[in-house]
Amino acid sequence: MTTLPDPGLSHVIGDRSVPLLEETVGDMLARIARTWPGQPALVVPPQNVRMDYAALDVAVDRLAAGLLQLGLVPGDRIGIWSLNRAEWVLLQFAAPRAGLVLVNINPAYRTHELEFSLRHVECKALVLPRRFKTSDYIGMLRELAPELDACAPGALHAAALPELRHVLVMGDGEPVPGAHAFDAIAACDDAGALARMREVAPTLSAHDAVNIQFTSGTTGSPKGATLTHRNIVNNGFFIGEAMNLTEQDKLCIPVPFYHCFGMVLGNLACVTHGACMVIPGEGFDTLATLQAVQDERCTGLHGVPTMFIAELEHPRFAEFDLSSLRTGIMAGSNCPIEVMKRVVDTMHLSEITITYGMTETSPASFQTTRDDPLDRRVDSVGRVHPHVEVRLIDGEGRTVPRGTTGELCTRGYSVMQGYWNEPARTAEAIDADGWMHTGDLATLDADGYCRIVGRVKDMxxxxxxxxxxxxxxxxxxxxxxxxxxxxxxxxxxxxxxxxxxxxxxxxxxxxxxxxxxxxxxxxxxxxxxxxxxxxxxxxxxxxxxxxxxxxxxxxxxxxxxxxxxxx
CATH class of the missing domain: 3.30.300.30 (ANL, C-terminal domain)
Known part of the structure; x- marks a missing residue:
């Protein structure tokens, strides 16, 4: 029996009437593909990619089999150091299906940060593009691993990266010595490899680690927040529920995949509901985003406030027909009230939601819904997510009264396993009772709506x-x-x-x-x-x-x- 919190205190428990999904990422995709095989799943205009769910599921099978054929085994870590591409989406679902742990590496990282990330989690494989604009990714990797040019694909033994064996290069172009072509691995149709992939699935658990995301702290080395299938599948599902996503929706996702916003609030919110992922480009481009919304008749649009501001202020904004839009998420940093009102009024996003969370909690803990009055959707981050428990505490660890500022702490299915191989730093963040201490200052009103008022360190x-x-x-x-x-x-x-x-x-x-x-x-x-x-x-x-x-x-x-x- 659940004991309900004292309504006078800043302590709330999310609705539990809809049960949690107890399935892996791979099993969830397979279920959705069986349910809506012909519905659009992935559209990437710059790459001329269009897949329905049946095709996506087959492509994920082949890539998962190809990864296992390389000699990778369940539990191995595979890094992806890239902006938004179709290959990113395929790997997001293929790595879990093969039992691998996907490691998201910030595409802004350079050699020092890349070396730290790969060594810290002992990546066996790395997927990357040749370049993006002025970023020469192959060149930077060669700085760390000059041995790449002299080895056969799959036989890398670099002094700086002792665990890394495989490099997979995305996109067309001349072969890179020592590296595999991503497309070749993704085209695997070897019967033995496919059989091995199918043998792996029953051995996997929803509680297994599936994703490592490095937190962008301002002090100290980055920490690898380790998330499970259960963490991210359920968070994506309940995000989509709050947006009222269905298989008829198309969500434009210009936010980066390496962050939870793109891969969970975007991709997984779509896939758990059979909706379509529309990827306007590798990096955020205002015109490309507006064009994709218009051309694909997108019903949803994600973005951080600066993206919405850029769209609203673009000189050609009025040229685009955005009337298909209804929902989306504005999150990632403070959401200005005035910007929110303009988004609702001029971009047709009458059902846009605000979400609050952090990488370590998969990420969302609070979200507004389309049923919330507009004033609540512009002055709060909504109410607590299903199956999530939150309380606000003072400096002594006591739950503060409603309306009083306190540090936001959360627990439940969404809290990460921990920081990869760092038990001491994990214990600093998650206390003995399972509460994740976010470092964010917030208030809860009598109706359970939360306002984020700053960071403990920002005050x-x-x-x-x-x-x-x-x-x-x-x-x-x-x-x-x-x-x-x-x-x-x-x-x-x-x-x-x-x-x-x-x-x-x-x-x-x-x-x-x-x-x-x-x-x-x-x-x-x-x-x-x-x-x-x-x-x-x-x-x-x-x-x-x-x-x-x-x-x-x-x-x-x-x-x-x-x-x-x-x-």
Whole structure:
């Protein structure tokens, strides 16, 4: 019997009326392919790829068999270092079907980070493209493994990467010495290899590790969050449920696959419901995204706020027919209220949802739904996900009252197995009772709606007053001249910290720092008004669209150092 939390405390338990899926990624795809074999599954216009679910299932079988034919065995790790391509999707489903653990490697990583990732989880194989724009992926790999050019495919023994044996290169072009052509492995029709693949499936469990994603921490080495079939299949399923996805939907996914947003909230949300994945390009391109939505009559669109802002502000925005849209997800960083309203009004996304989560929780813990009133879909991240339990705690670990700010902790099926081969760091994040401590500050209202007010590390204290940057940002977004804003703390000799705002103005707008402060006067508490205001053209960001405030803080520290009189 479940004991319900005290309604006066910030402790909620998600609905459990719909049972969890207890199946592997491979078994789930096979079930969906049997149910909707002729429905569109994958569309990638730049690669001229169109597959229905029957074809996708066959392609995944062949690739899984090809991987096993290389000599890989269940439990081996296979890395993918690439932006969004059809091959990424095939590998996302083929690796689990072969019992392999897919390792997502940020395509922005360079040699040092790549070496760390491959060595840390002991990857036996790596899949990569030749290049993307100015990134020469083969060239970077050769810097780490010059032995590649002198070995036969599958026989790599590189001093810097002692476990790596196989390199699979995507795309057309001249053969790369020492590497396999991805297409050749993906075309495997060897009866023995296919039989071996079918023998593997019954030995796999939904509780097996299936995916490793490196967290993008700002300090220390990246941590490999290890997720199971059960983690990501169920999170993708309940994401799709909240969006009301069906086999009739087509979701445009311009967010990166190497991150949970693309591969779980995008690909797995689609596949668990028989919906179609539409991939507009390798990296985010505003025009390509708008074109794909129009041409494919997409019903859903994902993006981080900066992507939606870029689409809304593009000079050709009005040329595109987006009337097929109804749903999608805006997540990945703070979702400005004003941007959300414009998305609903001008992009036809009347049922767009907001989602909150983190890599370590597969990722979603909260989500709005299409049935939530618009005001709740623009001022919160929704209510707790099914089968997820959340509480907000104070510095002493006590659950705080409703409406009080506390650190968000979550537990349930979605919490990762742990950080790969790092029990100490795992124990720092997941306590003895199974609670994942997110480091995010939040509030829960009487109806269970959650608002994220910042990070424990982002909160600044000015003269004893707590300032939550998110609150100040939301206020400033309402200024007609402000397109985007980020608020953070900088050191101050008198008050300990002061608020600093970096502001990106609407194109053609002009406004001074003094006018911004005047706008704040009498409308927010005086201690929340940014003392430092800088106008910028862009913010430092990760490739997933997350703003890197620590780099802004470093830039301000350098500015203060330059301006400080010598002596």
């Amino acid at each position: 600044l204290i000015r003269g004893g007053e707590n300032i939550y940057p998110r609150e100040v940002e939301e206020f400033l977004y309402a200024h007609p001249a402000i397109a985007d804003v980020q608020v953070f703390g900088v050191p101050d000799a008198k008050f300990g910290e002061e608020a600093c705002a970096w502001i990106r103005l609407v194109e053609g707008a002009t406004v001074s720092a003094e006018e911004i402060r005047a706008y704040c006067q009498g409308r927010i508490a005086h201690f929340k008004i940014p003392r430092y205001i800088r106008f910028v053209d862009e913010f430092p960001m990760t490739v997933t669209g997350k703003v890197q405030k620590f780099l802004m803080q470093q830039a301000m520290a350098e500015e203060f150092r330059r301006d400080r009189p010598a002596g």
